[in-house]
Amino acid sequence: MSQWDKIIPKPRTTFVQVKCPDCGNEQSIFSHIANTVKCNICGTVLAEPTGGKAKFKGEVVKALE
Numbered sequence: 001m002s003q004w005d006k007i008i009p010k011p012r013t014t015f016v017q018v019k020c021p022d023c024g025n026e027q028s029i030f031s032h033i034a035n036t037v038k039c040n041i042c043g044t045v046l047a048e049p050t051g052g053k054a055k056f057k058g059e060v061v062k063a064l065e
Contacts, residue, residue, distance in 0.1 A: 013030065013031050013032050014031050014063050014064065014065065015028050015029065015030055015031065015063070015064040016028070016029055016031055016056070016060050016061075016062070016063050016064065017029075017060070017061040017062050017063075017064060018046050018047065018056055018058040018059065018060055018061065019058050019059045019060075019061050020039040020041065020042065020044055020046060020058050021044065021057070021058050021059065022039070022042050022044045023039065023041050023042045023044070025039055025040065025041045025042070026061060027039065027040060027046060028064060029046065029047055029054070029056075031053055031054060031063075032052060032053055032054060033047055033049050033054045034049055035049065036048055036049065037054075039058075044057075044058075045057050046058045
């Protein structure tokens with residue numbers, strides 16, 4: 001581990017791919033959202049803010065890096 005890895009912290013946030021439970025559409029969402037996120041196709045709520053990490057209503061397919 002280099003000296004810079006010790007000094008500079010890694011981010012705890014990521015983008016995640018969430019699958020809609022109703023229509024099956026996959027959408028990329030930020031992990032720490034501030035507003036409710038709805039599906040672009042059917043309008044179902046996919047994620048709700050909690051003040052930290054989002055509460056996902058759909059299935060999280062994968063974390064994007």
